[in-house]
Amino acid sequence: MKRAIIIGASSGIGHEVARLLITQGWTVGVAARRMEKLADLQDCAPERVYTARIDVTDDGAEASLLQLIERMGGLDLYFHAAGIGWKNPTLEAETELKTMETNAAGFTRMVGCAYRYFAAHGGGHIACITSIAGTKGLGPAPAYSATKAMQNTYLQALEQLAACKHHDIHFTDIRPGFVDTPLLAGTSHLPMLMTTENVAHSIVKAINSRRHICVIDTRWRILTFFWRLIPNWIWRRMKLC
Numbered sequence: 027m028k029r030a031i032i033i034g035a036s037s038g039i040g041h042e043v044a045r046l047l048i049t050q051g052w053t054v055g056v057a058a059r060r061m062e063k064l065a066d067l068q069d070c071a072p073e074r075v076y077t078a079r080i081d082v083t084d085d086g087a088e089a090s091l092l093q094l095i096e097r098m099g100g101l102d103l104y105f106h107a108a109g110i111g112w113k114n115p116t117l118e119a120e121t122e123l124k125t126m127e128t129n130a131a132g133f134t135r136m137v138g139c140a141y142r143y144f145a146a147h148g149g150g151h152i153a154c155i156t157s158i159a160g161t162k163g164l165g166p167a168p169a170y171s172a173t174k175a176m177q178n179t180y181l182q183a184l185e186q187l188a189a190c191k192h193h194d195i196h197f198t199d200i201r202p203g204f205v206d207t208p209l210l211a212g213t214s215h216l217p218m219l220m221t222t223e224n225v226a227h228s229i230v231k232a233i234n235s236r237r238h239i240c241v242i243d244t245r246w247r248i249l250t251f252f253w254r255l256i257p258n259w260i261w262r263r264m265k266l267c
């Protein structure tokens with residue numbers, strides 16, 4: 027029986043991936059700040075679902091993750107879905123810093139803890155939802171796009187570190203385009219919007235086939251391919267705000 031922990035399972039993509047893994051027979055640990063939003067997952071299979079309150083910005087979050095792993099009797103897959111993001115063209119400081127705290131510092135804290143656990147316990151799989159937003163810096167969402175690029179680079183670095191140290195840890199960097207979740211609430215006219223159900227299916231498939239990087243879906247894969255090719259002198263002048 028496989029065991030997975032999903033941080034950021036209380037809504038959106040993380041919630042749907044948790045539901046799918048539970049349906050497929052995994053033992054699943056689900057965590058977030060809003061524990062009441064985890065209750066329906068526990069109701070799916072009370073004997074195989076463990077819940078915990080974890081805030082990735084708390085100093086105690088690593089200890090809480092290790093406690094959850096202990097309650098589950100070990101871990102095969104660490105799945106990081108926790109994240110926040112807003113458009114912030116006025117550079118409102120609190121918004122920028124909160125995004126950095128959650129998506130950069132919180133991400134580093136939790137993924138590092140999972141890495142050290144797997145390194146000491148014979149290996150495992152770390153999969154994280156980053157985003158296509160890290161492809162290039164986005165004027166309307168500076169902290170969000172910067173933290174997503176940081177996550178992409180951090181996972182690439184850990185992958186090289188694991189190979190160098192002969193740690194049997196596999197990584198999957200999942201980069202979705204727009205997904206219809208509370209994160210995008212209030213944003214209208216989003217092109218190529220995807221459902222959480224379709225995205226969760228693609229994510230579980232990417233994890234099972236041990237993909238290194240997975241852009242979801244094909245339309246976004248094509249778009250990001252060309253997006254990356256835009257020269258910086260043109261990108262600087264593009265009016266996205």
Ligand SMILES: NC(=O)c1ccc[n+]([C@@H]2O[C@H](COP(=O)([O-])OP(=O)(O)OC[C@H]3O[C@@H](n4cnc5c(N)ncnc54)[C@H](OP(=O)(O)O)[C@@H]3O)[C@@H](O)[C@H]2O)c1
Pocket residue numbers: 033034035036037038039040057058059060061063080081082083107108109110111128132155156157158201202203204205206207208209210
């Ligand atoms: N929606 C999109 O278009 C899209 C596209 C590409 C990538 N993504 C990424 O996908 C991930 C999931 O986002 P989503 O779209 O599913 O949004 P969502 O529905 O708002 O879910 C975000 C999840 O992160 C958790 N979270 C936020 N801050 C946290 C913290 N400090 N500690 C622990 N958990 C925290 C939330 O739980 P609590 O609030 O209960 O703590 C919630 O479960 C994010 O990293 C996002 O950047 C989203």
